[in-house]
Amino acid sequence: AQSVAQPEDQVNVAEGNPLTVKCTYSVSGNPYLFWYVQYPNRGLQFLLKYITGDNLVKGSYGFEAEFNKSQTSFHLKKPSALVSDSALYFCAVRATTGRRALTFGSGTRLQVQP
Amino acid sequence: GAVVSQHPSRVICKSGTSVKIECRSLDFQATTMFWYRQFPKQSLMLMATSNEGSKATYEQGVEKDKFLINHASLTLSTLTVTSAHPEDSSFYICSARDTPYELGLYTGELFFGEGSRLTVL
Numbered sequence: 001a002q003s004v005a006q007p008e009d010q011v012n013v014a015e016g017n018p019l020t021v022k023c024t025y026s027v028s029g030n031p032y033l034f035w036y037v038q039y040p041n042r043g044l045q046f047l048l049k050y051i052t053g054d055n056l057v058k059g060s061y062g063f064e065a066e067f068n069k070s071q072t073s074f075h076l077k078k079p080s081a082l083v084s085d086s087a088l089y090f091c092a093v094r095a096t097t098g099r100r101a102l103t104f105g106s107g108t109r110l111q112v113q114p
Numbered sequence: 115g116a117v118v119s120q121h122p123s124r125v126i127c128k129s130g131t132s133v134k135i136e137c138r139s140l141d142f143q144a145t146t147m148f149w150y151r152q153f154p155k156q157s158l159m160l161m162a163t164s165n166e167g168s169k170a171t172y173e174q175g176v177e178k179d180k181f182l183i184n185h186a187s188l189t190l191s192t193l194t195v196t197s198a199h200p201e202d203s204s205f206y207i208c209s210a211r212d213t214p215y216e217l218g219l220y221t222g223e224l225f226f227g228e229g230s231r232l233t234v235l
Contacts, residue, residue: 034223043120043207043226044158090157101148102209102224106157 002027004093004105012111013081021076021108023091033074034092034102035065044090050074061085081112117141118210120227127198128235135193135230137208143188144210148224149181152205161206164191198234206230 003026013019025031032051036044048059055067065076074091088109092102117140127133137147145166150158162183163171170183180202182194191210195202209224 036226041205041229041231043118043228044209046223046225049223101160101163103160104158107155 002031002093002095002103004091004103006089006091006105006108008108009106010109010111012113014113015083016080019078019081019085019110019112021089021091021110023074023076023105024072025074025091025093026072027093027095029095031074032094033065033067035059035063035074035076036090036092036104038088038090038107047076047089081110083112083114086110086112118144118208118225118227120208120230122230123228124231124233126233126235129199130197132194132196133198133232135195135206135208135232137191137193137210137227139189139210139225142210144191145188147185147191147208147210149183149191149193150207150209152207152229154205158207161193166191195232198232200234203232203234206232 005024007022011021034049035047037047038044047063048057048065050057050067058064063076063078065074067074088107090107091105094102119138119140121136125133147164149161151161152158160173161176164183164185166185166188172178180196185191207226207229209226211224
């Protein structure tokens with residue numbers, strides 16, 4: 001079975017500071033990894049994905065994530081946070097074979113203070 | 115990216131009635147769509163996988179007779195909550211991908227609808 005853990009319910013950061021939202025995963029074989037963002041009462045918006053290749057993935061709105069196979073992690077990062085980044089962030093995983101649906105983590109609420 | 119439209123965005127109904135939620139892929143064909151349910155302050159739980167032209171595949175614990183899924187065309191999947199009760203109140207989100215499952219080469223992300231908030235009185 002595949003699973004995702006987001007250990008932090010909420011992350012608080014001051015505007016202009018770097019931010020990190022943590023994610024670890026468990027899957028059989030190689031993973032496809034994703035980050036999505038959700039604003040209140042809205043669907044999910046895709047931020048970035050790791051499929052293969054370079055471990056550092058760059059995505060939308062200045063976000064990036066680093067795939068670490070040995071630590072089974074895929075932490076989301078941004079060098080300088082904006083107040084508008086405040087939202088709910090979900091990490092998701094699926095295996096490259098077998099089950100095709102995404103499994104989501106529990107979500108981390110990012111609060112960026114002005 | 116590809117656009118998925120979901121309707122209605124909000125619906126309030128009386129207990130015992132049925133509610134239909136539509137999910138449309140606007141600029142691509144979606145042979146597979148997924149229906150998720152999200153409780154307040156919780157993650158998305160996969161309910162079922164909707165396959166065009168065939169029966170949906172339900173996750174364990176999801177009542178297929180209560181949550182009817184129909185994927186009649188390559189751009190439309192519907193979720194009908196039958197005989198709704200207050201405990202069915204939730205945020206329902208559909209998603210789709212724009213690469214045919216059958217190719218077995220899919221590596222892309224899912225595109226999500228805006229969600230439908232169902233409140234059953």
